[in-house]
Amino acid sequence: xxxxxxxxxxxxxxxxxxLIAxLIAxLAATAAKALAERIFPPHTHGEPExxxxxxxxxxxxALTPAAKARLSEGLRWGLGAATGAAYGAVAEFYPEATxxxxxSFGLALEAMSHEAALPTLGLAAExxxxxxxERGSEITSYVVYGVTAELVRRLVRRWL
Numbered sequence: 607x608x609x610x611x612x613x614x615x616x617x618x619x620x621x622x623x624x625l626i627a628x629l630i631a632x633l634a635a636t637a638a639k640a641l642a643e644r645i646f647p648p649h650t651h652g653e654p655e656x657x658x659x660x661x662x663x664x665x666x667x668a669l670t671p672a673a674k675a676r677l678s679e680g681l682r683w684g685l686g687a688a689t690g691a692a693y694g695a696v697a698e699f700y701p702e703a704t705x706x707x708x709x710s711f712g713l714a715l716e717a718m719s720h721e722a723a724l725p726t727l728g729l730a731a732e733x734x735x736x737x738x739x740e741r742g743s744e745i746t747s748y749v750v751y752g753v754t755a756e757l758v759r760r761l762v763r764r765w766l
Contacts, residue, residue, distance in 0.1 A: 707753055
C-alpha cells in the first residue's frame with residue numbers, strides 16, 4: 607500500500623478577493639460600530655454626527671430633511687464599505703495590517719479621522735475639546751469596527 611501525501615493548499619493572494627472580503631467586512635463592521643455607538647454614545651452634548659454635517663455642508667437647503675437623513679446614512683454605510691474594502695486589499699498583501707485582530711486598524715482609522723481629517727474639515731470637535739468619556743466612546747467604537755472587520759474579512763476570505 608502506498609501512502610499519498612496531500613499538500614496543504616495555500617490560497618493565492620488575490621486583490622479582487624481581498625476587496626470583496628473587505629467590502630463585506632466593512633458593512634458588518636459598520637453595523638457593529640453603530641451598535642457600539644448606541645451603547646457608548648460619542649456625542650453626549652447633542653452635536654451632529656460628522657456625516658450629517660458633511661451632508662448639510664454639501665446639500666444646504668436643496669434637500670428635504672428626510673432626504674438628508676437618507677443621504678447621511680448612505681454616506682455612513684458607503685464609507686464603511688469602502689474603508690473595509692481598502693482594508694481587505696491591504697490585508698491580502700500585507701498581513702501585518704491585521705495586527706491585534708483588527709484593533710490596530712480601528713485605532714489607526716480613529717486617529718486619521720477624528721484626530722486629523724474631521725476636525726480639520728470642521729466636521730468634528732478637536733480631540734482636546736471632547737470629554738474623556740466622549741474620546742473613550744469614539745475609540746471604543748472604532749476598535750469594535752476594526753475587530754469586527756478583521757473577523758468577518760478572515761471568515762469571508764477563507765470562504766472565497
